[in-house]
Amino acid sequence: MSSFVSPSASRDADATTAMKWLPLLVLCLAQLSTSGDNATLSIATGALVADLHASMDLVNIANAMYSLAAGSLMVAAGMIGLIVGWKKTFRIGCGLLFLAELTAYFSPNMEVFTYGARLLSGVGGSFMIPSVLGIIASNYKGPQQAVAFGAIGAASGVSFAAGPIICGLLVDHLGWRAAFAAIAGLCIVIFAGSFLVPTPAKPERKVTFDLPGVLLTVIGLFSLILGFLKVSSWGLITPFNAPFTVMGISPAPVLVVFGLIVLAIMLKWERYREEKVGSALIPLSFLRTPQVRNGLYLTAFIFLAYGSGIFVTVSFVQVVAGLNGIETGLLILPFALGVVIFSLGLPVVYKNANPKRMCQLALLIGTLGSVLCIFGFEPSDFSFIVPVGMCLIGVSMGIVSAYSSYIVTSGLPSRDAQQSGGVQATSRNVGQAIGVAVCGMVMLTAITMSVQDAARSDTQLSSDTRTKVADITVIPYLSDSAFSKLMLDHGINQTDVAPLTTVYKTARLNATRAGMVATAIMTLLFLFGTRNLPTRTKGNQNDDASDDKKKTAVR
Known part of the structure; x- marks a missing residue:
């Protein structure tokens, strides 16, 4: 007997499918938009220095401001989303990001740009990104949820590739203000598209705001992230250019330790509060469930791999090889394609994948990619091996992106799964800060020790x-001309600068390779x-259960 599907039923099914996935496009x-904001700042650095007379210290602070604000507030935003609703916090974040881009466009000086625009963008991101993950966790289930999370990972991959190229074209042809104005226009589109996003159901149990927990979380995460971000510029133990010292050592590790202590106190408080009122910033299910903890580790890996791998590669190709923003974007394109194709395509094409095996394979692929990059760097240039290695790192990130968020949410109760967005986003920020800090410290230590040992x-x-x-505290990662100037500024004899520069080239190459070794480890x-x-995914488990029932019925 043949089955018949009426044209109207087919149209209704197509409409239902469109209404299911159109909101995902808005979320992507x-x-x-948040990734584009950060990419624009990276590309516009030279223009900001020229137009706003910015010092590199202020540019570095502007770079760090987003991570500090967003990373510190995302866990709190996860709780606020449960209280007021994910669509509201999504729109609040979109509105704040729009104001941030307008502030950037009209900034008369670097102080307004840094402490106005960049701070607003970080706060906006802290509301928007957890809301994206919370909306997905509540509106998509099973295999569809894995596809949705994979699409968000793919959106990050698109921003890695398209961001530098598009922003570079805007900055070069229309100016850096136009680039930020373009993101403001995108925010308007996103806000309008938010009306397509279904309103998630409110949690069954009432969630009350946790002011002590929020304060402890913000202080702890701010200290932790700032400490990691400043390791490469303030020093790990011996202070470099630190604004102050603590008993003669760099304040960076002190901030990290202080942040960890505050976060430990926060977790004690959250345990007490959840037992007392039934809700917490970080529910106990996050800490007690091994699957969730491991999923959060993998979430941190995604941006640790991005932070460390991109940091090392971009530092070399721009400082040593002299690539501009657009050329750098083209170099990163294979990396971004690896992220996009595997994070979006894997859950669709390979529905019955084993998440555990796939993530383990991804980490091995990422390690191989890091090792390949080591052999692609040359004293003043790089070979085709570098983009191949970066592509493998992107593939690794894409595979993990396809499963990490799903692994976290599938191991949690419904309400906690929605709230996990803030914790996941914070894990990414902390992972990126650690990746940059470790690679930066390894590279600075390697280059300083190599030059000093060779000179000695x-x-x-x-x-x-x-x-x-020997008396120079730290020798930074510089171009040949900048290194020669640094030596002259330190009173080195002109005749000794040339042989020292030759030594420096070798030391810089070894330091770059050491950074990729750190990424691999x-x-x-x-x-x-x-x-x-x-x-297995929940969808696979349900399918297996159905198959078992069928086999039993046959018997």
Whole structure:
């Protein structure tokens, strides 16, 4: 007997499918907007220095402001989303980001740009990104949820590739203000599109605001992230250019330790509060469920791999090889394609994948990509091996992106799954800060020690030069001309600058390779966090259960 589907029923099914996935497009645009804001700042650095007379210190603070504001507030925003509703917090975040871009467009100086525009963008991101994850967790279930989370990962991949290219074209042809105005226009589109997003159901149990927990979380995360971000500029133990010291050592590790202590106190408080009132910023289910903990580790890996791999590669190709923003974007394109194709395509094409095995494979692929990059760097250039290695790192990130958020939400009760967006987003920020901090510290230490050791053993250099080089606290990652100027500024004899520059080229190459070695080691370490991952998605488990019932019926 043949089945017949009426044209009207087919049209209704198509409409239902469109209404299911159109909101996801809006959420992906939201992810693109926050990533585009950060990409624009990176590309516009030179223009900001020229137009607003910005110092590099202020540019670095502007770069860090988003991570500090967003990373510190995202957990709190996750609770606010449950209280007032995810659509409201999504729109609040979109509105704040719009104001941030307008502030950037009209900024008369770098102070307004940094403490106005960048701070607003971080606060806007802290509301928007957890809302995106919360809306997905509440509106999509099973395999559809895995596809939706994969699409968000793909949106990040698109921003990695398209961001530098599009922003570079806007900055070069229309100016940096036009680039920020374009993102403001995108925010208007996103806000209008938010009316297509279904309103998530409110949690069954009432959630009350936790002011002590929020204060402890903000202080702890701010200190932790700031400490990691400043390791490479303030020093790990010996202070470099720190504004102050703590008992003679750099304040960066002190801030990290202080942040960890405050967060430990916060977790104690949250345990007490959940037992007393039934809700918490970080529910106990996050800490007690091994699958959720491992999923959060993997979420941190995604941006740790991005932070460390991109940091090392972009530092080399721009400082040493001299690539501009657009050329750098084209170099990163294979990396971004790896993220996009695998984060979006894997849950669609390979529906019966084993999440645990896939994530383990992803980490091995990422390690291989990091190792390949080591052999692609040359003293003043790079070979095709570097984009190949970056592509593998992107594939690794894409595979993990396809499953990490689903792994977290599928291991939690419904209300906690919605609230996990803030914790997941914070894990990404902390992961990125750690990746940049570790690679930056490894590279600075390697380059400083290599130059000083070579200078100390080179008898052709004057004794005065060897003494002055040994007294330099830190030798930064610079171009050849910038290094020569640095040596002259430290009083090095002109005749000794040329041989020192030759030494520096070798030291810089070794430092770059050391940064990728650190990326490979960190990636391998994440394998220890895959032990408790699920081997099947909920959709697969339901299918298996159905098959078992059918077999039983046949028997």
